[in-house]
Amino acid sequence: MFGKKKTKPQIDKDQLELIENAQKRIKQKKRLYIHFIIFLIGAVFLIIANTALGIGKDITFFGKEWFLFAILIWLFLLIYHIFSVFIIHKFMGKNWEKAQLDKLINKQQERINKLKQGLIKEEALVAQSEVYKKTITNNANLTIIVAAAENNAIGKGNQLIWHLSDDLKRFKALTNGHYIIMGRKTFESFPKPLPNRTHVVITRQKNYNAPNGVIIVNNLEDAIDAAKTDSQPFIIGGGEIYKQAMTLADKIELTRVHHSFEADTFFPEIDDAIWKETENIFHKKDKNHDYEFSFITYERK
Structure with missing residues (x-):
């Protein structure tokens, strides 16, 4: 009872990579959710600060009130975050990287096969030449x-x-x-x-x-x-x-x-x-x- 050691569960590398990738995706989505909440609160605050409290009411850019540009910048950051989490991850995530790596490996393998074929032909010619030369030397x-x-x-x-x-x-x-x-x-x-x-x-x-x-x-x-x-x-x-x-x-x-x-x-x-x-x-x-x-x-x- 005291001599028995607890057995540790064995997880292979592929399973571990899947778990780590899943955890990373969860963190990304949590950050996106928090960003969205902050965007809503911040947008409401900017509107109230400008319309109700009159903060920076006289400040304008290109004929538009400043808080409009602040909201647009805030919205741009939110869209960029959504794009990064979903679009880029979908098309340029792990699967995309693996596909590109497979293509590169296939191209390299084709080059190696061509080199091998060239070497085989060259070795055959050398061997033929050596055999022929040996025949001449013997005769x-x-x-x-x-x-x-x-x-x-x-x-x-x-x-x-x-x-x-x-x-x-x-x-x-x-x-x-x-x-x-x-x-x-x-x-x-x-x-x-x-x-x-x-x-x-x-x-x-x-x-x-x-x-x-x-x-x-x-x-x-x-x-x-x-x-x-x-x-x-x-x-x-x-x-x-x-x-x-x-x-x-x-x-x-x-x-x-x-x-x-x-x-x-x-x-x-x-x-x-x-x-x-x-x-x-x-x-x-x-x-x-x-x-x-x-x-x-x-x-x-």
């Missing part, structure tokens, strides 16, 4: 081979800017017996297909006419897939194909010509954070070479 050692000036110039008017015999010999020695992947303009810069190499030409032109043995594809991915039987296919140009291949290649065989040239085609910058130099052979200028140059090999870190 081939994709190599970019290029001759570029100090300012990364590689050509002008679809032609080489220089003639370096040792560079041409190195190109032939490295690519001999392999697949060489190129854009249409690079292919068209050759007098004829290079011997002992399989040409893969990327072009968006439909029904492109090429000699027998030349493989025609529409994009770099298909070109790499066409060369999947080769342990080391080479990317040989031009500028846009080099740019696309930079994220997929494992090695760069660069002939760096130590001079700057005017050009309309350029090789992308080599990022030292991604690529490491593994070999560098310098060649001086001589009677067969008008410029100094270096054979540089880069491998992906």
